[in-house]
Amino acid sequence: MQEFLLNIPSIKNFFQDDKLIIKEIGDGNLNYVFLATSSKDSSKSLIIKQAVPYLRCAGEEFALSRKRMTYEIRALKSYKSHVPKIYYSDEEMSIVIMQYLKDHIILRQGLIQRVYYPKFSEHISTFLANTLFYSSSLYLDSTNKRKLMDRFNSNTQLCKLTEDFVFTFAFMPHKTNHVEDNLKDEANKLFNDIEFKTNVLKLKYIFMTQADALLHGDLHTGSIMINEKETYIIDPEFAFIGPFGFDIGALVANLLSSYISHIFVTQDKKYQEWILQTIKEIYQRFEEKFLTLWNNTDESALINPNFSYNQKFKQEFMKQIFQQSIGFAGCKMTRRVFGIAGVEEIRGIKDPTIRKSASVLVLKIGTSLVNNYHNLHDIDDLISFIKANS
Template sequence: MVYDILDETTIVPYLLSIDIVQRFFGTNNLKASEIGDGNLNYVYIVRAVDEPEKALIVKQAVPYLRIAGDGYPLSRERMTYEIRSLQIYNELISDNVPDVLYADEAMSIVVMHYLAEHIIMREGMIDAVVYPNFAAHMGEFLAQTLFKTSSLYLKSTAKRQMMGQFVGNSELCALTETFVFTAPYMEHETNEIDPLIETEAKALREDNDFKTAMLALKYRFMNQSDALLHGDLHTGSIMINTEETFVIDSEFAFYGPFGFDIGALIGNLVMSWVSHFERSKDTAYQAWILETVIALYATFETRFLALWKSTEQSALVEKGFIDAEGLNAYQKTFMHNILQESIGFAGAKISRRQLGIAGVADIRGIEEPESRARAEKMALSIGIHLVKNYRSMTSIHDLTDYLKEMK
């Protein structure tokens, strides 16, 4: 199929031309509505008119940034990487990603089951909703997706082949390189800095200790090809309810450092924790968030190690190369490094959200300016601390203990 931008009208005949979609609906009487909440892409919900609970999500990438218009070109091939990563995730941990009914790389389209009973996690956390299964689900998701796409599990050729499927996603990697690791800490036209924290922002622009640490993290992001990452795993990329957890929006997928997805999630949990000093002032909810950070990391670590210990042969560790005692020692150092790196990336994610183009609603959405500025300052000081000190952290409790002592 030749690429063509669809709209609410043309999308219906397009879908009806796909057997599996037609069988899903069992009728030709469909209605498409643009949801319109995507920054990058067009997203439609398509329903059977006579049975509106029969619904699918259709997402199409356009060759520009949807929110900014066609004056801001952005390669639509980003959808290719979302499709490929979704397919891999579906094989590895299907309970935590939407079912993909149909995908078309040439049309930059993916058709997925509609998640009717779930909301964006960030919105739930703004309302102080507890998600009791989140830590277990996402700890497992991180362990499965990171371990099973790495050279700790795959054969050498299989790992390089999978890497080859994502090495072309350079445009979205470059966005992260600019907007997470660079622009927020220098004079840059895209920054959006609250005038009430300009003093702190200026001090950071002159802080070489922070900048050299940030360069080291950016260097790892660019050159460390540990595993297939989601690449943008914040609480806005998770659809959730108290039972289920789904990861969406993986167009940033690429081979990068283990700690990046973990750090993104932890960083966003920490920002929610900060926001509730100003929003709900619900200390029980904040305590749940810190327990969740610990449980998320503990689940990831336990499951990742369990997968490793049950893998007799991989590209890295050939069967018979090393005995259990030696492997244990190697794993200990290895996991220690993932922990530190995760905390470093969490710090980068927190810092950039206070100064750069894309703030988080948890904090930027606080209406009262002084209150918002207090949250921004607190988050920024946490981010800076983590970026500068992640190499001295030895346990996830070092992070939560540091946070508990902040007040």
């Protein structure tokens, strides 16, 4: 591999004439991940990520096209900030070589360890506002919007994974689910909750057909690398053109899971309060930044500079993004209780009784959000709703 790497000019330029120490460091779920480090200067490292044509953790018989890396590369290159620096990528070879984030940890772990991240809401709100606005018909012209859709439309397999695992299987009896004995009653209740499932279908339909903007597609707290100063978004292999609220919803869902976990595990009220405050700040700043970008745009696929309209249009538009985000958040929270790939801060709770209590509260809040998002009008409403129900 050393020869391959040093034949790439940008990589050669990075390492100069140093020999490389290469080791595999992937968690082994989906891809191969290697760390290449200079043998002379251990602070000089790059990450090499390569997709193989199957779900690595499940074996070669579980086919998953390595084409997914194509969409990851395209998304990484679309982002304007808060993304690892890309040194090299090759869609044909399903390979990307990028900055090594050695001083950062996965946000999910940081939240479990009760680390405060004072800049996180500022960073992630910038990422969300930029990514969603600049890839939408509010900014792009008609031609460039369709070109962008073309570049992501065929990420079919990963879109289908979301359709199946986020919107379907986790809410019905299915072999991929994980239902603990002491939660069987709750699972039965959920699987027979027709009102909830009907509301899920509405959100699933929006997910499948609403082509607002470029999504990360899997923006949970495991897709964010962080420290007190910096925030990086990683792993956008689920990227596609979908509804504005889906990434925001994923993020809110995972922050709420962490909040609920701390109610039962650490009982740290200050940290719980910080998480809620962070959700509020993320949303407020996202909305503010998104609107600023929009107000500075005179012409786009949607807007013509000589076509006057009522500014209330933008308020209603933003309210719809908010409500949709909360609906998706509820869906994402609920699906993690019985569905494949539960979140560590809940499913990893050692004590079964505490684990059950936390799961029950996730279910209660998640299903309430799916059933009531149309009744929440702004982020303050959401925070009050969470406090009143937890």
